[in-house]
Amino acid sequence: MSGALSFVIFALASFRLTRLIVFDTITAPFRRLFHEEKEEVNDKGETETYIIIKGKGLRSWVGELLSCYWCTGIWCTALLLAIYILFPVFSMWLNLLLAIAAAAGIIEAIVSRLVE
Numbered sequence: 001m002s003g004a005l006s007f008v009i010f011a012l013a014s015f016r017l018t019r020l021i022v023f024d025t026i027t028a029p030f031r032r033l034f035h036e037e038k039e040e041v042n043d044k045g046e047t048e049t050y051i052i053i054k055g056k057g058l059r060s061w062v063g064e065l066l067s068c069y070w071c072t073g074i075w076c077t078a079l080l081l082a083i084y085i086l087f088p089v090f091s092m093w094l095n096l097l098l099a100i101a102a103a104a105g106i107i108e109a110i111v112s113r114l115v116e
Helices: 003-022 025-032 058-066 069-086 088-115
Strands: 035-041 047-053
Touching: 003 025, 003 069, 003 088, 025 035, 047 058, 058 069, 069 088
Parallel strands: none
Antiparallel strands: 035 047
């Protein structure tokens, strides 16, 4: 695989894994171990969601990490790179799966905006 293609696949895979951990409903039970979400209605009648970090020490650190898309993205990328170094064949399939899912999600977001 060319360097540019590998970069794009890694970038999309990291993007998808990060979104999966930070935002997707399926991982909400995991996130709830480290922080809770509180909703409040502002003066304009809009609902705003706040994150309250639970615990101290490592639990608090993980809660802070999960509340920051950029921070979680760095660690997801490091994980994918470590898997690539240790298990290159498995990594290829994992990254391809995540990259295709990311591309599908991006396409869906674009199509949804065009239809609105």
